[in-house]
Amino acid sequence: MTDTAFSSQPESVNQTSGGSTITITYLEKPGLGWLSIKNWLLSIITLGVYRFWAKTNVRKHIWSCIHINGEPLEYTGKGMELFLGFLVIFFIILLPFVVLVNGMQLAGYPEMALVFQLFFTVLFVSLYGMAIYRARRYRLSRTTWRGIRGGLTGSSFKYSMLYFGKMILSSITMGWATPAMNLELQDRITNEMQFGDTYFSFKGRSGPLYSRYAACWFGSIFVYVVLVLVSAGIFFAIGKENFSAFFAGLDDALKEDNSNGISTIIMFVVMIYAGFAIVFGLFGIVWSFYKARELAVFASYTKFDNATFRFNATGWSLVGLWLGNFLLVLFTLGIASPFAMQRMVKYFISRLEVVGWIDVQKITQSKQKLDPRGEGMLDAFDLDGF
Amino acid sequence: MASSVQFFDGKTAAVHDVSIDITHQGIRIFGSDVESIIWPYDKLDAVETPHTERPLRLLNVKVHGARLIINSEQDKTRILELAPHLEGGPNLKRSSKFIAWTAAIIVAVIGLLYGVLNLAPQVFAQMMPDTWRETLGKQTENSLTKSARQCTNPKGQKALLKLAAKVAAGSDNPPDFSVRVYDMKMMNAFAVPGGRMVLTRGLLKAADTPDEIAGVFAHELGHVYHRHPEAALVRILGIQLLVGMFTGGGTGQTIGEVASLATVLSYSRDAERQADSFAQKTMKTAKINPEGLITFFGRVLKLEKKLNSKSGTISTMLNILSTHPGTEDRIKKLKALPKGQGVEVLTPLEWKALKNICNKTRKPTDT
Numbered sequence: 001m002t003d004t005a006f007s008s009q010p011e012s013v014n015q016t017s018g019g020s021t022i023t024i025t026y027l028e029k030p031g032l033g034w035l036s037i038k039n040w041l042l043s044i045i046t047l048g049v050y051r052f053w054a055k056t057n058v059r060k061h062i063w064s065c066i067h068i069n070g071e072p073l074e075y076t077g078k079g080m081e082l083f084l085g086f087l088v089i090f091f092i093i094l095l096p097f098v099v100l101v102n103g104m105q106l107a108g109y110p111e112m113a114l115v116f117q118l119f120f121t122v123l124f125v126s127l128y129g130m131a132i133y134r135a136r137r138y139r140l141s142r143t144t145w146r147g148i149r150g151g152l153t154g155s156s157f158k159y160s161m162l163y164f165g166k167m168i169l170s171s172i173t174m175g176w177a178t179p180a181m182n183l184e185l186q187d188r189i190t191n192e193m194q195f196g197d198t199y200f201s202f203k204g205r206s207g208p209l210y211s212r213y214a215a216c217w218f219g220s221i222f223v224y225v226v227l228v229l230v231s232a233g234i235f236f237a238i239g240k241e242n243f244s245a246f247f248a249g250l251d252d253a254l255k256e257d258n259s260n261g262i263s264t265i266i267m268f269v270v271m272i273y274a275g276f277a278i279v280f281g282l283f284g285i286v287w288s289f290y291k292a293r294e295l296a297v298f299a300s301y302t303k304f305d306n307a308t309f310r311f312n313a314t315g316w317s318l319v320g321l322w323l324g325n326f327l328l329v330l331f332t333l334g335i336a337s338p339f340a341m342q343r344m345v346k347y348f349i350s351r352l353e354v355v356g357w358i359d360v361q362k363i364t365q366s367k368q369k370l371d372p373r374g375e376g377m378l379d380a381f382d383l384d385g386f
Numbered sequence: 387m388a389s390s391v392q393f394f395d396g397k398t399a400a401v402h403d404v405s406i407d408i409t410h411q412g413i414r415i416f417g418s419d420v421e422s423i424i425w426p427y428d429k430l431d432a433v434e435t436p437h438t439e440r441p442l443r444l445l446n447v448k449v450h451g452a453r454l455i456i457n458s459e460q461d462k463t464r465i466l467e468l469a470p471h472l473e474g475g476p477n478l479k480r481s482s483k484f485i486a487w488t489a490a491i492i493v494a495v496i497g498l499l500y501g502v503l504n505l506a507p508q509v510f511a512q513m514m515p516d517t518w519r520e521t522l523g524k525q526t527e528n529s530l531t532k533s534a535r536q537c538t539n540p541k542g543q544k545a546l547l548k549l550a551a552k553v554a555a556g557s558d559n560p561p562d563f564s565v566r567v568y569d570m571k572m573m574n575a576f577a578v579p580g581g582r583m584v585l586t587r588g589l590l591k592a593a594d595t596p597d598e599i600a601g602v603f604a605h606e607l608g609h610v611y612h613r614h615p616e617a618a619l620v621r622i623l624g625i626q627l628l629v630g631m632f633t634g635g636g637t638g639q640t641i642g643e644v645a646s647l648a649t650v651l652s653y654s655r656d657a658e659r660q661a662d663s664f665a666q667k668t669m670k671t672a673k674i675n676p677e678g679l680i681t682f683f684g685r686v687l688k689l690e691k692k693l694n695s696k697s698g699t700i701s702t703m704l705n706i707l708s709t710h711p712g713t714e715d716r717i718k719k720l721k722a723l724p725k726g727q728g729v730e731v732l733t734p735l736e737w738k739a740l741k742n743i744c745n746k747t748r749k750p751t752d753t
Contacts, residue, residue: 042488045488045492046488046491046492046495047495049491049495050491060434064433064434074433094627095627098623098626098627102623102626144451145399146394146399146400146401146453147394147395147396147399147451147452147453148394148396148398148399148451149451196398196399360399360400361398361399361400362398363398363399364397364398364399365396365397365398365450365451
């Protein structure tokens with residue numbers, strides 16, 4: 001045997017329970033750096049069309065580093081599947097949207113154009129959940145361990161309706177419905193998720209989420225008030241005259257024949273971005289503490305066979321994860337985004353613990369049909385976990 | 387050897403410890419709980435590129451989900467000798483396939499760009515129904531003239547129509563057009579969809595002779611003739627679609643917008659050249675002296691130089707980006723024309739009336 005870390009061990013079966021314990025490890029492999037550069041270059045040369053194959057390559061690499069009881073995961077998806085999925089969405093949603101809205105405008109029916117715009121916006125928002133669900137299904141069906149693949153067997157439409165309901169309820173209740181609705185969503189998607197033919201299960205109440213949610217909710221109100229006060233303070237410190245003088249200068253800078261205005265414009269743009277970074281950063285930090293709680297609680301509600309999960313997430317560690325990844329991607333102009341993904345996967349694996357035992361021998365292959373199309377819709381919405 | 391080979395049958399997640407025989411026909415797999423089977427080499431594939439520090443993971447394309455994991459170095463070497471295609475690496479067939487695909491994608495992208503940026507705008511601009519052009523023209527004209535008033539001195543309008551008719555007579559196939567003067571200080575002339583042309587009071591004020599205005603008008607008529615405004619709108623629509631397609635509507639959006647602006651601008655330069663050559667031909671046939679346009683451009687050039695000396699490189703950069711070809715270039719092209727005896731475009735009285743067209747104004751009406 002060459003290296004025990006890499007080879008699959010027959011489980012030492014626990015005689016009394018009939019199952020075995022599960023350990024998940026991430027063993028880094030060389031080659032991710034070269035892969036990142038190759039993906040970046042080819043994406044540029046093909047004006048972004050290569051991104052589907054790039055995503056696939058990165059997933060193949062990272063999946064193969066995740067070892068469960070010594071045996072790596074395998075990603076069996078293909079770039080072409082993602083590309084086809086994208087084309088389908090492009091031709092049934094994006095193209096009709098742009099053509100209809102602009103066509104109505106061209107033909108002189110701006111009111112109709114507005115109606116279409118509204119219609120497509122509602123369609124987009126209400127199908128958001130469907131996109132999440134289908135992307136998850138695709139990834140699970142393309143992930144195998146010991147030749148057995150995962151699956152998601154429910155209706156993506158029902159999920160998207162629940163998701164739509166969550167968005168509406170959350171906004172009506174100023175966010176207070178979010179923990180309960182997130183739990184409903186997690187409940188649905190987890191109970192419909194399987195490995196082989198065995199379902200995961202999820203059971204629990206949203207009560208334990210609320211103390212942390214309340215703390216973060218009031219915390220973000222506090223941040224909001226502080227931000228308003230600080231902005232007002234800056235405004236008075238600068239003085240009203242200087243303030244309006246700056247905007248007058250900006251007005252001048254935007255005039256065509258003033259070429260010295262460029263530096264003023266650049267300064268203004270940088271200030272806007274810095275402002276956004278501060279605001280989002282602060283709210284992001286506050287809500288990380290809720291997210292950590294939610295991850296831990298949801299993990300403890302999840303069961304597979306005779307095992308439950310423990311997820312040791314903390315607010316600050318999440319802040320570190322997100323901030324680090326943000327800077328990593330920003331300062332490498334996106335070249336290092338595969339490393340950001342690896343960081344995230346490593347974070348989750350290092351803090352995840354499987355408690356109990358699973359009768360691995362009894363898990364049989366999934367009977368789900370394989371959907372040949374990829375995560376098209378997800379790509380159209382441009383959200384990407386991993 | 388038995389302990390170093392694991393087999394997953396694709397049916398359950400159980401590990402089977404098996405033995406293998408590496409023969410010339412294939413790999414024979416057998417064990418206490420596995421029926422003896424043979425995996426022929428041509429059906430084998432490696433899950434990941436073979437590596438000395440990692441076990442060799444094999445799959446059989448005919449058996450879904452089944453995997454064979456070889457740990458022993460001797461076995462790995464033997465199998466790779468008998469089935470060299472598992473090595474992957476610099477493989478002629480694979481790399482030529484990759485190059486072919488990349489080339490195909492690049493060709494498709496270039497074709498798409500050409501179609502969307504060049505072909506489709508021209509075709510659609512010609513096909514566009516007149517009612518569409520009309521509504522589009524109205525909207526564009528309103529947005530460009532904002533709240534400015536229309537100049538309606540009847541004598542001036544009569545002179546303007548005469549000048550327009552004289553220029554149009556120089557084209558063997560003049561397009562339908564309408565022309566209006568707006569009470570705006572800036573010096574400008576533009577064509578919008580539907581054959582509509584707009585001149586400003588500033589432009590009339592800056593001109594010394596009717597020939598100058600005739601030249602500018604001939605240029606704008608060139609845009610109308612080639613339906614440039616219509617084509618530009620279709621092009622912007624196409625670019626929006628392309629940007630959405632290539633970036634997936636995400637982070638690339640900003641880069642895409644800059645790229646699309648640059649494209650619109652560079653296409654406008656082509657359009658300006660086309661309009662210039664239309665103006666030259668038309669004025670030649672109509673026997674209108676191009677001298678007027680040359681002096682007019684000369685004046686624009688002086689103005690540009692004055693700006694240049696003030697701001698240097700940035701203005702040069704703006705020039706490169708600007709939609710009009712370099713003024714010096716245009717003067718050169720016009721000088722190449724034979725300076726024949728030109729006709730009188732307007733009588734001095736008519737010219738005075740045109741210059742004073744903004745003595746009477748009214749709110750723009752939907753015409």
